[in-house]
Amino acid sequence: MGQRVGIEVSIALADAVKLANVDVIAAYPITPQTHIVEHLAELVAEGELDAEYIPVESEHSAMSACLGSSAAGARTFTATAGQGLELMHEVLYVASGMRLPMVMAVANRALSAPLSVWGDHSDAMAVRDTGWIQIFTENGQEVVDQTICAFKITEHHKVLLPVMVHLDGFNLSHVIEPIEMPDEKDVCEFLPFNRSPLTLHPLRPVAMGDFAPPVVFTEAKWAQEQAMLNVKDTILEIWEEFAQKFGRSYKPVECYKCEGAKTLLFTMGSFSETAMTAVDKLRDAGVNVGLIRLRLWRPFPFEEFRAAMKGVETLLVLDRAISSGGPGGPVASEIKAALYNEVEKPRIVSFIGGLGGRDITVTAFEKIIVDGIELAASGSGREYEMVGVRE
């Protein structure tokens, strides 16, 4: 079995990439992701990881180099955050459209302007529709486990879609946590190298990335969408296999103290742990509240999410991004859409907070819950509530 160590989460993530024995890493620094690629550079320099390390000149080229190396059949990794993810934007669609397996860690960061190196989910939400599988992690252990799972998911012959593992910038990337690092031998067994059926090689010439006239484009996109819709089952299988081998199990939607709860708070990412403490306190005070956390953002687990909504009267959704001029946070509007056709559905209050590194404390979460229950009953006349704005 693995070894329990106290370690910075970024470093642990890089160690997980090493355990996956990647072939190619494309790297461009950006806070708060930098420690990941720095540690990988060290591992390669020390000979502890046999990989090509490409210190590219931009994130656009990082993602482009990943495309090339994945198309050539190599196990491929990169990491980025914030502006870096936006600079990759154009290339992200190509990676998923060409069905190229690769894994990218995103240490979530706010987007300029004003410049902020601190965390929120604006970067992730801006790439929501790029066709990548997206997993949000909650703590260091999950970051390590999901990084390892991500390689197995992306290379699975039924999937062949790139995977983003999101971890909150600073709040998760820079904290030191006790983490059980899986054993190398176990990871090797769990994660055999699974080459893509189509790669660039002179023995079997293929054309990749041709242009599609209108008569085939729709079909190509439909095929990609079918693959995306079908991957959830594969992800569940892989998480189950992971649980068998490593003893930690993961679900697309996690419920905390949801039994019989009339009110649920909804979160994604590392704030969930703070939110749990708030839920504990309010439960002790007799408030019938629970927490629901979303791990799998793409593909969105409609089934599991709707099942968790049975009997819930009020849902308070926390977004760490703004859909400017829109109906509230991007997550809240998706959730409203997911429930719109249900006969029985909770009233939804959309909260936006934790932007650009602003903390949401346990007390603040308690206030969100208490205010939310009241607003759900009275209605506020606003599309969303902004958490903790200093007027």
Place this chain on the structure above:
Amino acid sequence: MQNLGIYASRLVTKEENFVPGHRACIGCGEALAVRLAAKAFGHNTIVVNATGCMEIVASQLPYTSWKLPWIHTLFENSAAVASGVEAGLRAQMRKGKLPQEDINVVAIAGDGATLDIGLQALSGAMERGHNFLYLCFDNEAYMNTGIQRSSATPFGASTTTSPAGKVHSGQTSQKKNMPEIAVAHNIPYVATACPSYPFDLIEKVKKGLATKGPAYIHIMSVCPTGWRCDTEITIKLGRLAVETGIFPLYEVENGQYKMSLVPEKLKPIDEYMKLQRRFRHLKPDALAGIQTRVVEEYEKLLEKAV
């Protein structure tokens, strides 16, 4: 070697790696240049293509004109994608996931994809020293989107975004010297070529492939559609570009310049310009200015050559 010109054609393989049936315009110099270069590639080559005419005319699903493994992703990133392909192959061969062998990685792109939007990616790839060959097919504008100016468009040429009008007369800036930019990266091999000199082009591509590290070849490719010239004079125009000194043929091996061809006397540029309607608005004094500059630039180059 004296009669090489007579016999050389027999030495060139009859095999086509860029096969007929593509959709290039009649008289396209770029398609011809790609075909000649592809003859030199051999079977063990992976081609990375940027968006542009050559991708569009040759890759419409479900067809392809390429007999080689070929990938296109975007307009500006072919050098970065090629970096990844090269690194991916190298890592897998070292780790025993692929058998050890020589596989050429070639990136091909137009002048817009190279000198403008893709310059950063190319510069990065050259600086990092990837073992790949980059071919820029220079037709002196963005042709795929309909003849817009690029930084390879020569001074005075009329394009849809540098039109000749009452106030401006065509492109207002000088053509960016991309081969010099490549040389400044201290890469082992840089050359210029033109399909009007097919054996020279093929030899240079072979040399580029044999180079360890990055190699860059800048290939003048006449575009009758964009240059507004007759479709049957592509070869002639390519020759005139060289004979007037507008597009000199040379190589730079490890920093050493060598002319591939030195005409006894440069022809006047007028012979070249008058055949293309993109220059027809130019007044005599403008042409005289261009002529002076062509000769100056040419002499600067001769001085560098051994």
